[in-house]
Amino acid sequence: MECPRCGNKDPEWFYPGSKGLYCRKCIKFSRILLYGETEIPKDAPDVPDAQYELSFELTKKQAETAGKILDCTKSGKSVLVNAVCGAGKTELVYPVIKYQLESGKKVGFAISRRQVVLQIAKRLSKDFPALKVIPVCEGFTDETEGDLIICTTHQLYRYTGRFDTLILDEPDAFPFKGNEVLQGIAERACRGNIIYLTATPDAWLRKKGSEKNAETVYLNERPGRNPLAVPKVYYLPGMLMPAAVYLYLRKSLRNRRRAILFFPTVKETERCAKVFGKLYRMDSITSHTKDKDRVIKDFAEGRIRYLCASSILERGVTFSAIDVAVFRSDHPVFDYASLVQMTGRVGRDPAHPEGTGIFFCAKRSEEVDKCISVIRKANEDAYGAGNN
Ligand SMILES: [Zn+2]
Structure with a gap:
């Protein structure tokens, strides 16, 4: 037996409640039963208009990298994007977001920190003007459905099995780093490919990448072509x-x-x-x-x-x-x-x-x-x- 939400397999952590079975490993995220009454909301049937506008043009390197990420996604492959700080990681996945949403697929964008969720949601709703971009994090949980979900990794428990592409931004940051419950929940929120975005991949991420047979793509150049400051x-x-x-x-x-x-x-x-x-x-x-x-x-x-x-x-x-x-x-x-x-x-x-x-x-x-x-x-x- 395996918890469909966090992947726990240890029987000690399963708990038979009066209405059904609970998993105590991830119960703090949601008290929803594992089997029985869990109801998965239906995705919106119509395909949204995911045309985007960038306030600047991608550099040749950025465009190349974005193209590689899109190709991997089309063939259902996971990708580990290793891009230096300030390389414009977020924009690299715009073509994937557009392609997937317009093919009727579901895309989620998850980040460790709440602050960054709000920042990115704001940016994406500006750049994808026709999309309903929904930030989901502490203080923003009244609305949890939309064309594009931007959420903290803590909120992914709401989306078990929902995303065809999950973009996981900085999985090497706390509190996601080293937290196997959050990691298990993230993995199970995705039924297709995962795109990991990071400037500093750690051992866990490299291991995960090779387990998933993910393609690693590098982007060491910043859009201004200015080198990183060497301290x-x-x-x-x-x-x-x-x-x-x-x-x-x-x-x-x-x-x-x-x-x-x-x-x-x-x-x-x-x-x-x-x-x-x-x-x-x-x-x-x-x-x-x-x-x-x-x-x-x-x-x-x-x-x-x-x-x-x-x-x-x-x-x-x-x-x-x-x-x-x-x-x-x-x-x-x-x-x-x-x-x-x-x-x-x-x-x-x-x-x-x-x-x-x-x-x-x-x-x-x-x-x-x-x-x-x-x-x-x-x-x-x-x-x-x-x-x-
Ligand atoms: Zn669980």
Whole structure:
């Protein structure tokens, strides 16, 4: 016996209730019975108009990559898209969305973080003007049916067996990463092919990819053809970190720059904003911040010049013309992927390709070294040696 929703096979986790059988592994997602009364809503019978408009033209490399993803999808094959930060991963799947929806197929787009669900849903409903694009995440669950579902991976339990193509954006990010219940639910939400989008594939994803016989496609070039910022590393004793923050801010101000300052812990993030917030237009964002949307908007629109952040902001967000500094980058919470992601915030807007990444740490760390070599390699593959 296997749970159709999360794939649990361990009989200890099945529980016979008064009305039927429950799976305790995924019961917190939904109390719906596994067998018996489960009712799958019918998909809308008419084929939607999935014509899309892009505000810019895809580069040759992007178009090529998008073509490969479409070809795989047409032959029912899963795809692992390994694209550097800022390569425009989302646009790469537009042709797939159009093709599948217009063939009467169902497409889902799932992401770990709620913030990013709302951002992407907004973008897709603008770019696909005739489609009913529905974001489904915490706070947005009244409407769960539409032409195109954009949801958190937590919400996929609603769609068991529903998607012909499931686009899984950044499956190497928390909380999806390492969570086998969420992973099982995602797999079972899809009856066709899965498209994994990532800049930093981890071991699980590579394994999954080979299990599913997925084709790996690479995109190392950004639309502005600007190489990824290779972080500069400064070593200094931990007790000098506050001084490093101060000097960094002074220099940044002199150069008329804006920046995100990453810290390994919530405490350090908040402390920095408290100490320097009076001198500089600065705010902080951590998992404890109540009005995250407001803080992100303030930074995006320039009302805040410096943003102190925990790793909550490492992915998915795009700001124009910023620098990035990571303090205590040798701290164990930062693995190579999170370091690549944080540095990847630099130069994402093709109109402002400039920007620097700096790591401050007390000692040499393997993750920092790996981050730098991965970035160098991607730059070399895209633009040839000598671009670092
Ligand atoms: Zn289950």
